Amino acid sequence: NAGVTQTPKFQVLKTGQSMTLQCAQDMNHEYMSWYRQDPGMGLRLIHYSVGAGITDQGEVPNGYNVSRSTTEDFPLRLLSAAPSQTSVYFCATLPNFPQNSPLHFGNGTRLTVT
Amino acid sequence: AQTVTQSQPEMSVQEAETVTLSCTYDTSESDYYLFWYKQPPSRQMILVIRQEAYKQQNATENRFSVNFQKAAKSFSLKISDSQLGDAAMYFCAYRSAEWGGSEKLVFGKGTKLTVNP
Numbered sequence: 720n721a722g723v724t725q726t727p728k729f730q731v732l733k734t735g736q737s738m739t740l741q742c743a744q745d746m747n748h749e750y751m752s753w754y755r756q757d758p759g760m761g762l763r764l765i766h767y768s769v770g771a772g773i774t775d776q777g778e779v780p781n782g783y784n785v786s787r788s789t790t791e792d793f794p795l796r797l798l799s800a801a802p803s804q805t806s807v808y809f810c811a812t813l814p815n816f817p818q819n820s821p822l823h824f825g826n827g828t829r830l831t832v833t
Numbered sequence: 834a835q836t837v838t839q840s841q842p843e844m845s846v847q848e849a850e851t852v853t854l855s856c857t858y859d860t861s862e863s864d865y866y867l868f869w870y871k872q873p874p875s876r877q878m879i880l881v882i883r884q885e886a887y888k889q890q891n892a893t894e895n896r897f898s899v900n901f902q903k904a905a906k907s908f909s910l911k912i913s914d915s916q917l918g919d920a921a922m923y924f925c926a927y928r929s930a931e932w933g934g935s936e937k938l939v940f941g942k943g944t945k946l947t948v949n950p
Contacts, residue, residue: 750936759842761924761942769936777937807876813937818930819866819885822938824878 721745725810725825732800732832740795740828742810748823750813751793755779755806756827762809768793800832835860837927839941846915847949853900854910854944856925864930867901867908868938872922881923884908886930912946920948 726741744751752767754777764777768787782804784796797804807829811822836859846852858867869881884892884901892899896916900909912919925941 752937754940759942761839762940764937764939767937809878811878815935818928818935819883821868821870821880821883822878822926827876827878829876 723810723812723823723825725808725828727828728826730828730830732797732830734800734802734832736800738797738800740797740808740810740830742793742795742825743791744793744812744823745791746812746814746823747790748812749790749815751787752777752811752813752822753783753785753793753795754809754811756809757806765795765808797830800830802832804830805832806830835862835865835927835929835939837925837939837941839923839925839944841944842942843945843947845947845949846912848915848917850915851911851913852915852946854912854923854925854946856908856910856941858906858908858925858927858939860906860927860929862929862931862934866928866930867899868926868928869897869899869908869910870924870926871919872924872943873918873920878924882910915948917948917950920946922946 724743753765754762766785768774810825865886867884871879882894896913922943926938
């Protein structure tokens with residue numbers, strides 16, 4: 720069981736470039752989400768999905784795009800990278816039940832935008 | 834919207850001693866779940882302990898225990914017999930039990946724990 724697989728682990732982009740962070744899960748969890756982690760800011764929710772075909776914005780959605788065409792995959796797209804998007808990105812999944820289930824995290828992607 | 838506050842950006846403890854990390858939260862809900870996550874330098878997010886709000890008994894996992902005070906909206910983590918491997922960032926998190934809110938967690942800003950030999 721791979722759990723939550725995030726790729727790539729590291730990425731360096733130039734300002735204005737676009738890229739997609741991949742996230743795949745094999746646990747059949749209904750909920751998937753993307754968080755960014757910045758020093759002193761904790762983890763902040765970017766976008767989330769409650770099922771295939773359904774996505775919604777989190778706390779910090781600007782500059783990011785998501786789609787969920789299957790239960791397994793939830794890619795995060797940076798449309799035009801900016802230095803403010805330098806961060807560590809986590810994909811996480813959550814089953815609908817039981818509700819005391821914790822988030823299952825991928826190993827994170829460290830993104831640097833120059 | 835719910836908020837989670839960790840008032841201690843950094844803490845330190847001597848090896849084998851006990852340390853308590855603070856977490857308070859704000860919610861109008863009566864049913865919810867609380868979690869502590871550990872993030873070592875490897876960046877991996879590891880679940881330490883969880884607490885259901887409807888349970889009065891404080892959760893315990895080996896050397897880790899919580900002091901859950903529902904009325905005070907407080908959820909502190911106590912680490913006993915601290916070990917060098919406990920050095921990490923610790924995040925407190927809240928999950929709603931209500932429909933339309935349970936699909937995500939709200940995190941505090943974290944506490945960096947240093948363990949001194």
